[in-house]
Amino acid sequence: MEEISDLIRQRHEKLLEIRKLDIDPYPYRYAIDNYAADINNKFASIQEIPHDVHHVRIAGRIMTKRGHGKVSFAHIQDSTDQIQIFIRHNDVGKEKYDFYRQLVDVGDIIGVEGFVFRTRTGELTIYVKDFMLLAKSLRPLPEKWHGLQDKETRYRQRYVDLITNPEVKQVFLTRTKIIQSIRDFLNRRGFIEVDTPILQPIYGGATALPFITHHNALDIDLYLRIANELYLKRLIVGRFDRVYEFSKDFRNEGMDKSHNPEFTMLELYQAYADYEDMMHLAEEIISNAAKEVLGTTQIVYQGDDIDLTPPWRRLTMVDSIKEYSGIDVEALSEAELCSIAKQKGIEVKGKISKGTLIYAFFETFVESNLVQPTIIADYPLEVSPLAKKKRGNDMFVERFEPYAGRLELGNAFSELNDPIDQRQRFQEQLKQREAGDEEAHVMDEDYVRALEYGMxxxxxxxxxxxxxxxxxxxxxxxxxxxxxxxxxxxx
RNA sequence: GCGCCGUUAGCUCAACUAGGCAGAGCAGAGCACUCUUAAUGCUAAGGUUGAAGGUUCGAUUCCUUCACGGCGCACCA
Known part of the structure; x- marks a missing residue:
């Protein structure tokens, strides 16, 4: 149990005082008819506001308190914005005014009713006729000027971060809007949103280590999904021609500034389409989200100006390596690539092959240069067990990843629907696994069976x-x- | 996993090249104040300096170990 600071003890004492006055510090309900942002917007351009005309009831958290003897100002913050309130001894009476002055703290949540007016200095303010304590706060908020800076506390106690740092709430509102924009976009295009299992007896669809859990009644281990790919493609077999899912995926590996053990992935599948169609779709989904949510496709990311307007640059993986390292991987033999890799200190995981070497070269030389939106196409067969071979070149598959701002934003392919090829690819993965790549895919017999019915x-x-x-x-x-x-x- | 940096009052930060009583602002407490807005003025208070050990007459300061976090690298679709 944490030590109780003086500040917290004081507030507990105030809580007792409030109860002694027969005031419920945690009442049940307060009917509001306005939000701060609405009031601020509505009166933004109105300078002369007649007194006692525009009556409102709003509720929020007290963020600052400024007392002047028999009159007090405060700012309260609701879910939308902040607004100033003005409380006068003459209007609410001695008892209530003293209660406000002595027992109501910054951080407390109150409901106020009154009318909108402008102070002498011109600030839009609510002239309080009556107020009610709605929730007593027992912990002091961080400082009003600097807010909460400590990153550890901000992540651990996000609720405090959200109260004191308005831009943080803005980021999460934007997140929600982006997801909403994508969902609307896909729904307009006839995609159906579905739910597939998070607890999976066989995990698959990505190269990653899973979290393992146990189901007691069945007495079996289950895996938290690393991807939902194989389930969504089963639905393509089952005549959902266009499906998608916002999938919470779980990968049991390192954490850094672009990896969290649980994260959100949109996966979608469209029958009768190939990866070229997916390139257009990816560009459209992302640029459309930017336009709808930010109002522009010209963005700045970490100091770089980025133009998300389609079409994006397209580059094969082989060409991208040529461009950024000067190495023509296609012209070199596996042995030659291997010696360059050794010389440059490039490590390859699992079984070394020309394909895994090319992929390692890409990661080393190219990825960190991809600032403007770029579609990197045609991946080596060995690192892509679920993608269809490239037309006319069996060494590669029809797969691409969109990049922007040096971030890998996605992954797409012409999906492998040849069940015999798919089975061989799984078997190849099993060999990789035996060679020590514990992230290689596992065999999913039921998925192959689904493909055998025809996708x-x-x-x-x-x-x-x-x-x-x-x-x-x-x-x-x-x-x-x-x-x-x-x-x-x-x- | 490796390297660097950080952890001092509720919050934001000082205490330096020197090891010598740990300081400020905000918040909080008390008083005054009927249009303030980082309100103001006065008064008093607030600390196991992340934890444990070591060196020293004396450690926030130097050393070791540990915990947590940040950044970078590595790992990782």
């Missing part, structure tokens, strides 16, 4: 929602776009 040609697209929100809110860390980022427990 139409399908384009699939995944978009990392957290990273997209980072991009559109100019946030440097994924922790700034996740309300409650994962932290080590407090001690």
């Amino acid at each position: 139409p040609p399908t384009g699939g697209l995944g978009i990392g929602i957290d990273r997209l929100v980072m991009l559109l809110t100019d946030s440097n860390s994924i922790r700034d776009v996740i309300l409650f980022p994962q932290m080590r427990p407090e001690r």
Whole structure:
């Protein structure tokens, strides 16, 4: 149990005083008819406001208190904004005024009724005729001027962060709008939103380590999903031609400023489409979200001007490596690539092959240069077990990832629908696993069985929602776009 | 996992190249004040300096270990 500071003790004492006065410090209800932002907007351009005409009832948290003897000012903050209130001894009476002065603190939530007016200095203010304590706060808020700065406390006690740092709430409102914009966009295009299992007996759809949990009644281990890909494609087999899901995925690996163990991924699948269609769709979804939410596709991310207007630059992975490192990976043999990798200290995980080497080169030389939106297309077969081979070149698959602001924003392919090829790819993954790549895919027999019934040609697209929100809110860390980022427990 | 930095009052920060009684602003308490807005004036208070150990007459300061966080690198679709 934490030590109780004097400030908290004082507030507990005030709480007792309030109860002694027979006032409920935690009443049940307060009927409001306005929000601060609405009042601020409505009267923004009206200078002369007649007294005692525009009556309002609003509620919020007291953020500042300024007493002047028999008259007091305060700012209260509701879900929308702040507004000043003005309380006079003459109007609310001695008892209530003394109660306000002595027992109501910054941080308390109150409801006020009164009328809108302007003070001598011109600030829009509510002239309080009556007020009511709605919730006594027992902990002091951070300082009014600097707010809460300490990042650890901001992440651990996000509620305080949200109270004191208005721009933080703005980021999360923007996050919600982005998701809403994408959902509306997809619904307009005939996509159906579905829910698929989070607890999965066989995990798949991505290269990652899962969280393992246990179901007692069935006495089986289950995995928290690392992706929902394989379930959504089962639905394509089951004649959902256009499906999507905002999926909370869980990956049991390192954390840094672009990785949280649980994160949000949009995955969508469209029958009779290929990865070219998905490129257009990805550009449209992202630029449309920017336009709808920010009003522009010209954004600034971490100091870089970025233009999200489609069409985006398209580059094959091989060409991108050529451009940023001068190495023509296609012209070199596996042995030659291997020696360059060794010389440059590039590590390859799992089984070394030309494909895994090319992918490692891409990650080393290219990724960190991709500031303007760029579609990197045609990935090596070995690192893409769920994508269809590239037309005319069996070494590569029809897969792309959109990048912007040096962030990897998604992943898409022409989905592999040949069940025999798919089974071989899974078997290849099992070999990778035996070679020591514990993140390689596991065999999913039921998924292959679904493909055996026949899946139409399908384009699939995944978009990392957290990273997209980072991009559109100019946030440097994924922790700034996740309300409650994962932290080590407090001690 | 590695490296660097940080952790001092409820909050935001000082206490330096020197090891010598730990300080300020805001918040809080008391008094005054009927249009303030980082309200103002006066008064008094507020600390196990993240934890444990070591060096020293003496440690916020130097050393070691640990905890938590941040940043960078590595890992990771």
